[in-house]
Amino acid sequence: MRFPAHIQVYVVGGAVRDRLLGLSADAQTHDRDHVVVGATPEEMTRLGFQPVGKDFPVFLHPRTHEEYALARTERKTARGYKGFQVHAAPDVTLEADLRRRDLTINAMAENAAGELFDPYGGRADLAARVFRHVSDAFAEDPVRILRVARFAARFPDFTVAPETLALMRQMTADGEVDALVPERVWQELSRGLMAAQPSRMFLLLRDCGALARLLPELDALFGVPQNPKSHPEIDTGEHVMRVIDQAALAAQPLPVRYAALLHDLGKGLTPKENWPNHGGHEAAGLEQVKQVSLRLRAPTECASLAQIVTRWHGQAHQADKMGAAGLLDLLEHTDALRRPERFEQFLQACAADFHGRPGWESRAFPQADRLRLALTAARQVDAGEVARQVANSEIPQALRAARLNAVTNTLAKPE
Helix, strand or coil: CCCCCEEEEECCHHHHHHHHCCCCCCCCCCEEEEEEECCCCHHHHCCCCCEECCCCCECCCCCCCCCCCEEEEEECCCCCCEEEEEEECCCCCHHHHHHHEEEHHHHCEEEECEEECCCCCCCHHHHCCCEEEHHHHHHHHHHHHHHHHHHHHHHCEEEEEEEEEEHHHHHHHHHHHCCCHHHHHHHHHHHHCCCCCHHHHHHHHHHHCHHHHHHHHHCCCCCCCCCCCCCCCCCCHHHHHHHHHHHHHHCCCHHHHHHHCCCCHHHHHHHEEEEEEEEHHHCCCCCHHHHHHHHHHCCCHHHHCCCCHHHHHHCCHHHHHCHHHHHHHHHHHHHCCCCCHHHHHHHHHHHHHCCCCCCCCCCCCCHHHHHHHHHHHCCCCHHHHHHHHCHHHHHHHHHHHHHHHHHHHHHHCCC
């Protein structure tokens, strides 16, 4: 599309950043954002763009459906990430629009000819691998704390500029984080969990004090010791960070990573006099996991898997010592017979838990294979055939017996 001469259009933000980083097409930002300088909403509509912005003028391209936002400035009017007064007009310059952005590496733009506009030193910070805020306007939006933490998880070789970290700490102390709504918190946390090294997100949030406000149950795990025989890392918080990184290393989906994040919350409830042992922490943590999922408004598939992993991961680690009856009990408790796909995610979360200890990363986890073997045997039992052979009142016991027999016979076969 050709724009009138008085209108300038730029690609901005992540697409420019990722191209300069040399990321592959698959790793780059899928949707390109554009800033339009010199136009009015009426002109954009006449050009065929569809208005979609509620709080400020954003339009969809009539063919590509990419977003085009009019250049704008913002003024803080109230606490939280929605407390802004937006000014979008033809006289707003590109530099003024870029100044309101979060980090210098996200405050670069390119025109159609490929010319780079970098008024705030973003390219230099890319080269130095530094996250640095563009201006003091950073402090006006608490979502930016989450965004920087998410970027830390996505780009593990970057560090946060000292002045930016200090500003994040001050924002937390000022209570800005408390104004975040659950949907936005979940959006950023879930994206951070799906990044290359999710532990960096939560460690940065902890460093600036935001983790204690957003996930106090998780923050409480740092400093809680575990038995060094089974946990060489000792600290429970460090263990959880290792577990979510193991889940990421194995390219696990979001429900597995979320369950890995919450699986040991019960250890934060263990009385100090019982440290470093945490008997019963699995059942103890269930209510906390439930409340965290409700507070974050986590999707059902994430919340339900987190509950199952929290309650039964300890049993799964003992599967190599279980007989057929114990294995079948665990399959029934986790609803594995009806939901084998979710059970496989359960096993993947347990594997991440097992490997999330220094020196254990490459150890075999035969418990998972033993449970898969038991599940396959139990599911091969023809429930309909069993039901036809007994009275209705006897079906549950007969079906259990048939499955137990199948698992027993399978385990007895030489490997």
